[in-house]
Amino acid sequence: MESTEFKNGNLKMSGNLYLPGGFDAGRKYAAIVVVHPGGGVKEQTAGMYAQKLSEQGFVTLAFDASHQGASEGMPRFLDDPMKRVGDIYSAVDYLTTLSYVDSNRIGTLGICAGSGATVKAATTERRIKAIGTVSAVDVGAATRKGWDGTAPESDQIATLEAVAQQRSAEAAGAAPVYVPYVPNVGDRTAPRDLQEAADYYLTPRGQHPNAPNKMLLTSASYMVSFTGFDRVDTLLTQPLLVVAGSEAGSLWHSQELHAKAAGPKELFIIDGATHMDLYDGNGVDLAMNKLSPFFKQNL
Numbered sequence: 647m648e649s650t651e652f653k654n655g656n657l658k659m660s661g662n663l664y665l666p667g668g669f670d671a672g673r674k675y676a677a678i679v680v681v682h683p684g685g686g687v688k689e690q691t692a693g694m695y696a697q698k699l700s701e702q703g704f705v706t707l708a709f710d711a712s713h714q715g716a717s718e719g720m721p722r723f724l725d726d727p728m729k730r731v732g733d734i735y736s737a738v739d740y741l742t743t744l745s746y747v748d749s750n751r752i753g754t755l756g757i758c759a760g761s762g763a764t765v766k767a768a769t770t771e772r773r774i775k776a777i778g779t780v781s782a783v784d785v786g787a788a789t790r791k792g793w794d795g796t797a798p799e800s801d802q803i804a805t806l807e808a809v810a811q812q813r814s815a816e817a818a819g820a821a822p823v824y825v826p827y828v829p830n831v832g833d834r835t836a837p838r839d840l841q842e843a844a845d846y847y848l849t850p851r852g853q854h855p856n857a858p859n860k861m862l863l864t865s866a867s868y869m870v871s872f873t874g875f876d877r878v879d880t881l882l883t884q885p886l887l888v889v890a891g892s893e894a895g896s897l898w899h900s901q902e903l904h905a906k907a908a909g910p911k912e913l914f915i916i917d918g919a920t921h922m923d924l925y926d927g928n929g930v931d932l933a934m935n936k937l938s939p940f941f942k943q944n945l
Contacts, residue, residue, distance in 0.1 A: 652740035660716035661709035664700035676751035676945035677705040681760030685827035687715040687856045691925040715856045725865040727872040730763040751945040759785040762874025769881035776944035786872030824860040839895045842922035883909040887940040891919025
């Protein structure tokens with residue numbers, strides 16, 4: 647693994663590039679962009695998948711989203727899903743400049759909210775030839791409908807009213823307000839997936855200093871308006887592998903994506919696994935058992 651930087655418009659993006667064992671700069675390799683979950687950074691689960699895919703012979707790139715981690719972008723801790731789509735375009739741009747990457751064999755892998763951004767990018771980015779998702783989440787749908795997909799969308803009106811007031815306050819000079827991605831460790835009122843997310847992000851299991859569990863409150867308006875799986879029924883014609891746990895509260899996203907996608911597709915359910923089980927440990931190995939042959943076949 648080597649640290650790298652690439653341009654996204656005027657922003658400098660921070661990435662980690664993983665090269666296969668026995669790397670030969672004179673060869674041409676298939677490459678995969680790995681997109682981290684919301685609030686995450688490249689050193690967490692995205693980096694784990696990137697490393698394991700590189701061990702299977704791929705050049706892989708995990709990077710921090712703009713406005714987050716070690717990447718540039720102001721204001722800090724903005725989460726705008728469409729900006730993340732642009733990040734992915736730029737990551738593909740970067741890979742095409744590497745002499746040892748075959749520009750006709752570039753794929754993407756998105757994890758959690760990274761999946762929604764990845765799918766959205768792939769619907770309009772024809773250089774992406776194959777798409778994998780792990781514990782997929784369309785963050786727009788999750789914001790509008792709640793984690794389990796059952797909340798009325800009208801519930802978001804109060805949040806949007808708060809965002810409107812905060813934007814006016816900040817325009818007048820007030821300090822920004824931040825909200826957490828995941829609840830406190832031990833908060834039993836949160837959905838099971840989010841309780842387990844707290845265990846991952848807020849304990850030594852997966853925590854990283856560049857992922858402080860904070861997001862601008864004003865991000866909510868961008869997230870409510872985002873549609874990650876829009877037009878996949880017509881534009882997502884590339885091969886798609888959707889990997890999810892049978893016990894994940896987020897499973898409805900994976901099921902919806904698989905049902906709608908226009909191209910060759912497979913939904914692989916890991917029995918007994920929750921959303922967060924696929925972030926590390928044996929869950930990653932179980933997901934890789936499908937991801938590795940999928941990308942080898944399609945890239």
